[in-house]
Amino acid sequence: PASGESQRLIITKETAAVRPHAVAAVLRNITFTQERYDSFIELQEKLHQNICRKRSLVAIGTHDLDTIDGPFTYTAKAPAQINFKPLNQTKEYSATELMSLYKTDSHLRHYLHIIEDKPVYPVIYDSNGIVLSMPPIINGDHSKISLRTKNVFIECTATDLTKAKIVLDMMVTMFSEYCAQPFTVEEAEVVYPDGKTCIYPELAYRTEKLSSEFINRKVGINESTEKIAQLLTQMCLKSKATGAGDEIEVEIPPTRSDVIHTCDIMEDAAIAYGFNNIIRTTPRTYTVANQFPINKLTELLRQDLAAAGFTEALNFALCSKEDIADKLGKKIEDTKAIHISNPKTAEFQVARTTLLPGLLKTIAANRKMPLPLKLFEISDVVLKDETKDVGARNSRRFCAVYYSKSPGFEVIHGLLDRTMQLLEVRPGPGEGYSIKAADDCTFFPGRCAEIFARGQRVGRLGVLHPDVITRFELTMPCSALELDLQPFL
Secondary structure (H helix, E strand, C coil): CCCCCCEEEEECHHHHHCCCEEEEEEECCECCCHHHHHHHHHHHHHHHHCCCCCCCCEEEEEEEHHHCCCCEEEEEECHHHCEECECCCCCCEEHHHHHHHHHHCCCHHHHHHHCCCCCCEEEEECCCCCEEEECCCEEECCCCCCCCCCCEEEEEEECCHHHHHHHHHHHHHHHHHHECCCCCCEEEEEECCCCCEEEECCCCCEEEEEEHHHHHHHHCCCCCHHHHHHHHHHCCCEEEECCCCCEEEEEECCCCCCCCCHHHHHHHHHHHHCHHHCCCCCCCCCCCCCCCHHHHHHHHHHHHHHHCCCEECCCCCEECHHHHCHHHCCCHHHCCCCECCCCCCCCCCEECCCCHHHHHHHHHCCCCCCCCEEEEEEEEEEEECCCCCCCEEEEEEEEEEEECCCCCHHHHHHHHHHHHHHCCCCECCCCCEEEEECCCCCEEEEEEEEEEECCEEEEEEEEECHHHHHHCCCCCCEEEEEEECHHHC
16 A cells, blocks of 8 residues: 555454455556446456355455545444445435345345344444445445546455455456556455454465376377476466476466366366367277167157157246146145256246146147147156155156047047057056056046056056146147156166
């Protein structure tokens, strides 16, 4: 600092309950244009989304230093005790009121859960008691950045100190080029509750050593140690041959936080060399590729089902909860469905557990086509399975529907017989196949049967219940067949 005294950020012990870490820095005599300003805000947003993990690990605050006075205090208070005018608002709110206000905000509501159930909320004050920000939700309006801003105070509060250092390094290294003296940053002093003082940003460089033989072997090239050092230098990793055999010393700057391991350095060498310049070689091991049996069976079945007069449909593997439960007359709890934790649309809430809704929606979208409509699909469904390491498994299913003025149960029954003929399963009990009357709320009472093959239940067929047909916006009778293909391998 020109004055010889750094800006100070004092952390109090109350922050330990919510976000215990903070780092800070100052960019002096910066010149903003509209383009630079937009880029500055966009950089913060992109960092918030990726490395900051939607602000849960780190929250960035940028402030006009000329509107506030240090030293700054980072503390945590009960929501009712925090009052300030938030960014782009016209009046003051308490933290409790802000939480209610932003519950309907399309942008900020996604971050409320980070602190809303905490007894205290983090807050940063200047020496005059002006609120700079309530991380990780919103900055104060008083210190907001504008095109006229010359000096920027950057603070990052965090639950992970390493990530906070990385984010601060990225902010200052990218935007220090717009300072009056390019690529300079003013340090800030952070005082911890135990009295320990740290200076930020650290802008730490580190060195890694690796051999050119390692890079040559992994990438599949044959270059000299000097040439590889040159390639790495092109990728902003200043490198040189140490002279000790084929050893290369690589300096990793603070701008390359993505370099964690020597494998990352090897990948950079490959990119600099050019993937298209790596000579293709035949593997030394003799391997014969083969189709998965289930995929081969699927391909063969598709041909013959199409020959039987049915048209193939391909639908999304994700669907709404309504499609696989309410519309079929079932409860979502009974479906063993895998739920998407953050669905972007109501149409894609769960992974499908049956192929039937997809085919019925396809018919609904093609009601103007001449009758009868005969469709089939052979695809995977996803089911919960605690025995699998991911808690779920894929199951290959075959589903067919017949939609016309009459139910056409005999057509679907005939297709079942043809399918079993193709699978080389004879009619009859034991090792053969048979059907047995069953009750299912999706099907019309007395018009539903379970299919048994080789001693196990493999599917169902029948005439769909009128309520199911109506829920899918259809007006005519429909017969359906659904079969699990896994047991036939």
